[in-house]
Amino acid sequence: MRRDPDPALARRPEAVSAPTPPGVLSALRWACARDLRLAMRSRSELALIVVFFLLVTSLFPLAVSPDPDLLRTIAAGIVWVAALLASLLGLARLFAADHGDGTLEQMVLAPAPLPALVAGKVLAHWAATGLPLVLLAPLAGLQFGLGAEAIGVLVVSLALGTPILSWLGAVAAALTLGARGGSSLLALLVLPLAVPVLIFGAGSVESQAAGLGSEAHLSLLAAGAIAAWVLGPAATALAVRIAHE
Amino acid sequence: MTTFARFWYRYASPASFYPLAGRLTPLFAVIAVLLAAAGLYVAFFVAPTDWQQGEAYRIIYIHVPAAWMAMFIYLVIAFWSAISLAFNTRLSAMMAQALAPTGAMWAFVALWTGAFWGRPTWGAYWVWDARLTSTLILLFLYLGYIALRASIDDPRRADRAAALLALVGAINVPIIYFSVRWWNTLHQGATISMTAAPKMAQTMLTGMLLLTFAAWAYTIAVALYRVRSIIVEREAASGWMSRLAADSRGQSDDASASGAMAR
Numbered sequence: 304m305r306r307d308p309d310p311a312l313a314r315r316p317e318a319v320s321a322p323t324p325p326g327v328l329s330a331l332r333w334a335c336a337r338d339l340r341l342a343m344r345s346r347s348e349l350a351l352i353v354v355f356f357l358l359v360t361s362l363f364p365l366a367v368s369p370d371p372d373l374l375r376t377i378a379a380g381i382v383w384v385a386a387l388l389a390s391l392l393g394l395a396r397l398f399a400a401d402h403g404d405g406t407l408e409q410m411v412l413a414p415a416p417l418p419a420l421v422a423g424k425v426l427a428h429w430a431a432t433g434l435p436l437v438l439l440a441p442l443a444g445l446q447f448g449l450g451a452e453a454i455g456v457l458v459v460s461l462a463l464g465t466p467i468l469s470w471l472g473a474v475a476a477a478l479t480l481g482a483r484g485g486s487s488l489l490a491l492l493v494l495p496l497a498v499p500v501l502i503f504g505a506g507s508v509e510s511q512a513a514g515l516g517s518e519a520h521l522s523l524l525a526a527g528a529i530a531a532w533v534l535g536p537a538a539t540a541l542a543v544r545i546a547h548e
Numbered sequence: 549m550t551t552f553a554r555f556w557y558r559y560a561s562p563a564s565f566y567p568l569a570g571r572l573t574p575l576f577a578v579i580a581v582l583l584a585a586a587g588l589y590v591a592f593f594v595a596p597t598d599w600q601q602g603e604a605y606r607i608i609y610i611h612v613p614a615a616w617m618a619m620f621i622y623l624v625i626a627f628w629s630a631i632s633l634a635f636n637t638r639l640s641a642m643m644a645q646a647l648a649p650t651g652a653m654w655a656f657v658a659l660w661t662g663a664f665w666g667r668p669t670w671g672a673y674w675v676w677d678a679r680l681t682s683t684l685i686l687l688f689l690y691l692g693y694i695a696l697r698a699s700i701d702d703p704r705r706a707d708r709a710a711a712l713l714a715l716v717g718a719i720n721v722p723i724i725y726f727s728v729r730w731w732n733t734l735h736q737g738a739t740i741s742m743t744a745a746p747k748m749a750q751t752m753l754t755g756m757l758l759l760t761f762a763a764w765a766y767t768i769a770v771a772l773y774r775v776r777s778i779i780v781e782r783e784a785a786s787g788w789m790s791r792l793a794a795d796s797r798g799q800s801d802d803a804s805a806s807g808a809m810a811r
Contacts, residue, residue, distance in 0.1 A: 478712060
């Protein structure tokens with residue numbers, strides 16, 4: 304859905320209307336490809352997020368205890384908290400650079416639907432920062448002595464949950480554009496909202512270990528992911544527009 | 549246009565709401581004081597001692613109204629935020645801004661008094677109970693809302709950004725509550741639940757309701773007082789505000805002039 308709260312846009316004379324504006328899918332594909340290309344050109348920055356994730360999970364056995372039974376019990380929670388913190392790290396780069404050099408403003412003014420452009424950016428952001436965590440989760444699981452089934456559930460829960468984190472983070476990152484406070488403000492906005500994702504994500508592994516099955520938790524995560532993909536583009540686009548008033 | 553709509557349109561303008569809020573603030577402050585005095589009297593002198601929890605239960609007279617107000621004010625903020633985003637009205641955003649600190653205060657009071665109640669009753673200041681945890685997260689949502697508003701300099705942008713955050717939070721609040729509740733029941737045995745508590749005596753309920761309405765009236769009085777300050781801060785450059793300031797300055801000039809003459 305497209306909103307034009309800006310009266311200056313609404314007053315634009317019809318005479319200058321461009322040829323047919325790009326459709327939703329081509330806009331999404333363009334924004335996604337562009338951001339992926341940019342991400343691949345700053346690979347070291349992305350590698351830092353992955354290293355941070357593995358580092359945080361490796362710190363817990365040092366801080367808590369190397370007892371395998373204890374570690375197996377808290378493994379899912381640790382991996383999920385580490386993934387949540389790692390997802391915060393990448394958020395600052397989602398809109399800030401484009402905001403700084405004016406690209407984001409051009410996207411707001413472009414005839415292509417802004418929610419689609421934003422969705423492409425978030426999809427690329429998830430592929431660059433969320434997907435590596437999903438793929439590396441088995442490694443963290445092995446560190447904590449999880450069984451094969453538990454690792455499978457952990458990977459599925461991360462695959463369903465990290466897009467929700469990306470969307471929550473995208474709204475918060477767009478809202479804090481140009482605001483003082485930086486990354487600590489971003490953390491304060493995102494972390495309370497991410498509580499349900501954390502509970503269902505870590506809970507799926509634990510209920511599977513308890514013999515209850517993980518379907519209920521994973522279904523709720525999938526429902527959350529669908530809701531995030533439906534509501535996220537409109538909310539993020541609105542936040543980006545607010546930043547450019 | 550109906551009278552109702554005309555009323556809303558009239559008082560959606562800060563210029564006409566400012567004097568109305570000025571008249572209503574002392575009214576609600578007096579109501580709050582009277583209700584609080586009556587409620588505290590009932591709570592401490594009339595209501596019987598609980599046979600199970602002893603005198604410690606009396607903290608619920610503060611605790612329950614605080615928890616109710618903390619949840620209710622977040623919904624009111626979300627309501628005013630939705631209005632301000634939909635109709636682009638300045639005053640509704642100011643109302644949301646004025647309510648947020650009071651909501652955070654009630655959430656904090658609810659947690660603090662809850663800890664003091666939990667120590668003699670449950671034997672612990674804090675348990676990871678669903679209600680406690682979701683109230684804590686509610687407090688963080690309030691703090692995030694206030695922090696976002698404080699870190700954006702342009703007030704209109706801050707209004708709209710904070711409004712969107714409040715709406716996202718309002719969608720999330722029930723999800724948080726039920727996820728936390730489910731998480732808790734999966735993890736540990738049931739703690740003492742409020743719903744399973746024995747039915748309340750009539751006087752206890754009376755005291756609690758009196759104090760709830762006192763907290764409500766207090767919230768309205770404080771929010772109106774704060775919204776007046778916000779209006780002054782933001783509209784300082786506007787015509788009606790400088791006329792108002794000139795009027796009051798004229799009066800005080802007259803007063804000081806007559807005082808000088810008397811001297």
